[in-house]
Amino acid sequence: MSVPAPFGRGAGRGEDEEARARDGPVLESMSTPAGDPPPGEALLAARGLALGYGGAPVLRDVTLTIGRGDYWFLLGPNGSGKTTLLRALLGVLPPRAGALARHPLAAPAHVGFVPQRAALNPTLPTTVGEVVRLGLVGVPVARAERPARLDEALAHVGLGGMAARDFWALSGGQQQRALVARALVRRPRLLVLDEPMSGLDLVAEDRLLPLIAAWNRERGLTVLYVTHEIALARRYATHVCLFARGTVIAGRRDEVVVPANLAAAYGVAVDDEAEPADAGGEAPG
Amino acid sequence: MIAEFAASWALFGHAYVAGWLIAVLLSLLGVVVVARDQIFLGAAVSQAAVLGMALALALGSAPGLHEQDWMHADWTLLLAGAACAVLGALATAGGGRRAGESHEAITGWVFLFASCFSVLLLAHSPHGMDEINRLLASTLIGATGSDAYVFGGLVAAVVAVAVAARDRLLLLATDPEMAGAVGLRVRAWNRGVSVALGLAVGLSIHVAGVVYAFGCLVLPALVAKSVCREVRAMCWVAPAIALAGAVAGFVLANHHDLPPAQATVGLLATVLAVAWVIARLRSARAA
Numbered sequence: 006m007s008v009p010a011p012f013g014r015g016a017g018r019g020e021d022e023e024a025r026a027r028d029g030p031v032l033e034s035m036s037t038p039a040g041d042p043p044p045g046e047a048l049l050a051a052r053g054l055a056l057g058y059g060g061a062p063v064l065r066d067v068t069l070t071i072g073r074g075d076y077w078f079l080l081g082p083n084g085s086g087k088t089t090l091l092r093a094l095l096g097v098l099p100p101r102a103g104a105l106a107r108h109p110l111a112a113p114a115h116v117g118f119v120p121q122r123a124a125l126n127p128t129l130p131t132t133v134g135e136v137v138r139l140g141l142v143g144v145p146v147a148r149a150e151r152p153a154r155l156d157e158a159l160a161h162v163g164l165g166g167m168a169a170r171d172f173w174a175l176s177g178g179q180q181q182r183a184l185v186a187r188a189l190v191r192r193p194r195l196l197v198l199d200e201p202m203s204g205l206d207l208v209a210e211d212r213l214l215p216l217i218a219a220w221n222r223e224r225g226l227t228v229l230y231v232t233h234e235i236a237l238a239r240r241y242a243t244h245v246c247l248f249a250r251g252t253v254i255a256g257r258r259d260e261v262v263v264p265a266n267l268a269a270a271y272g273v274a275v276d277d278e279a280e281p282a283d284a285g286g287e288a289p290g
Numbered sequence: 291m292i293a294e295f296a297a298s299w300a301l302f303g304h305a306y307v308a309g310w311l312i313a314v315l316l317s318l319l320g321v322v323v324v325a326r327d328q329i330f331l332g333a334a335v336s337q338a339a340v341l342g343m344a345l346a347l348a349l350g351s352a353p354g355l356h357e358q359d360w361m362h363a364d365w366t367l368l369l370a371g372a373a374c375a376v377l378g379a380l381a382t383a384g385g386g387r388r389a390g391e392s393h394e395a396i397t398g399w400v401f402l403f404a405s406c407f408s409v410l411l412l413a414h415s416p417h418g419m420d421e422i423n424r425l426l427a428s429t430l431i432g433a434t435g436s437d438a439y440v441f442g443g444l445v446a447a448v449v450a451v452a453v454a455a456r457d458r459l460l461l462l463a464t465d466p467e468m469a470g471a472v473g474l475r476v477r478a479w480n481r482g483v484s485v486a487l488g489l490a491v492g493l494s495i496h497v498a499g500v501v502y503a504f505g506c507l508v509l510p511a512l513v514a515k516s517v518c519r520e521v522r523a524m525c526w527v528a529p530a531i532a533l534a535g536a537v538a539g540f541v542l543a544n545h546h547d548l549p550p551a552q553a554t555v556g557l558l559a560t561v562l563a564v565a566w567v568i569a570r571l572r573s574a575r576a577a
């Protein structure tokens with residue numbers, strides 16, 4: 006795989022930083038938009054990324070390759086830079102240095118995004134159907150095909166027939182499933198979830214996570230899942246990106262999730278099966 | 291009442307049409323303002339437009355510029371107001387982030403700075419103070435046929451953009467994080483919305499004054515928010531309410547010899563109060 010020349014070096018704080026972040030180089034050896042790359046072939050490749058906001062560096066020397074069909078967990082304590090890396094991979098935050106290359110199938114039209122929680126103004130009137138329909142922004146879908154897409158996405162998350170329901174009348178778990186449906190209505194090749202279970206109960210978690218794992222296994226959907234919960238990574242991840250001391254340790258789960266790396270990430274000795282005591286909380290990484 | 295209103299058309303027809311077009315234009319933009327919960331932005335941008343006009347009036351009496359005819363032309367006031375309103379809208383959209391301050395803080399600063407300096411600049415100019423008081427009091431009587439054409443063009447442009455990019459605008463207004471994640475250039479869109487808002491408010495202030503512009507920006511969208519089940523419905527309900535309110539307000543004002551801007555805004559504010567009560571009763575019944 007060839008990695009293009011560094012993109013965004015020294016860039017990022019001007020007029021078009023969003024455009025630069027998004028319109029980075031494509032992975033040259035894989036620029037075949039006619040079909041999916043074979044399983045395991047790279048959708049996103051980062052080499053030596055440095056990321057930060059304003060004058061504050063957050064991450065340095067980030068190197069990882071995300072292949073088609075991988076199930077990546079971005080794992081680390083609060084404030085370690087998980088969401089920052091996610092923003093860079095999504096093309097929202099330009100890197101200060103290094104190279105970030107993306108396959109055409111990791112372009113925004115093929116990406117589904119699930120935030121921690123709905124960023125909607127809670128006083129606004131909206132329905133489940135409207136929330137999910139807005140997920141089609143930037144995806145070329147014929148008007149006639151839209152209702153079928155909406156029904157399909159809602160059915161996938163167990164909210165079939167609830168398109169007309171008031172979004173704010175749903176439980177927290179149902180709202181989060183509606184946000185997953187908003188991502189799925191795009192029929193993404195890359196599904197990005199930023200601590201989607203934060204603040205939700207175990208029932209909601211138990212319904213959603215096996216579903217995502219099934220799509221990953223059966224449909225080759227590539228998943229990036231941000232969390233601070235090691236147990237989830239142990240159960241579902243094929244690959245893990247562990248955030249430690251301002252950089253990352255990335256690779257196959259069994260090679261990365263080992264006591265030495267976990268201790269480096271969380272700053273305390275972590276039992277191979279236990280959660281670190283300070284891993285909880287609500288703040289984004 | 292209607293016959294009386296029809297009889298006044300020959301004298302005030304241009305003012306009526308301009309006022310209705312302003313109501314439709316601002317209520318459409320108001321959906322974005324209300325969706326973002328940035329109501330006070332309308333007041334700040336209106337006041338910034340007044341500051342621009344005060345600046346033009348103050349410069350018009352300065353030595354060296356006083357003799358220039360163009361300094362006293364109507365369009366100079368218009369452009370100065372629109373320019374300051376655009377700057378005010380852009381400052382509230384992006385200035386807070388750069389200054390490390392909240393959007394509310396920057397909006398409050400724009401409002402207070404513009405309110406004070408628009409008066410201070412003209413404190414020793416009786417003519418200028420009269421003009422500022424006219425803008426703050428809101429009167430539509432002076433609107434001309436040209437104003438009607440200008441606002442007709444602006445309404446057409448905003449409707450065209452709203453129809454072509456409705457879902458993108460709704461996503462940007464309701465969930466900018468998701469909008470950025472799916473590839474929209476959030477900052478560029480925000481700047482575009484700020485420029486449109488500044489231009490529309492700035493130009494409207496010159497014709498209709500602060501109360502009418504601010505009222506038409508936020509009240510119809512707030513009423514629509516109370517009665518609609520989806521944000522997308524607000525996009526046509528808000529302008530419909532604005533137009534109906536402005537028509538009824540002008541007819542009532544003509545019949546009772548009242549200022550039309552205040553009559554319209556007062557009517558819309560009353561409708562909003564009723565809508566809130568109905569929404570409250572409806573949610574209590576549902577619970």
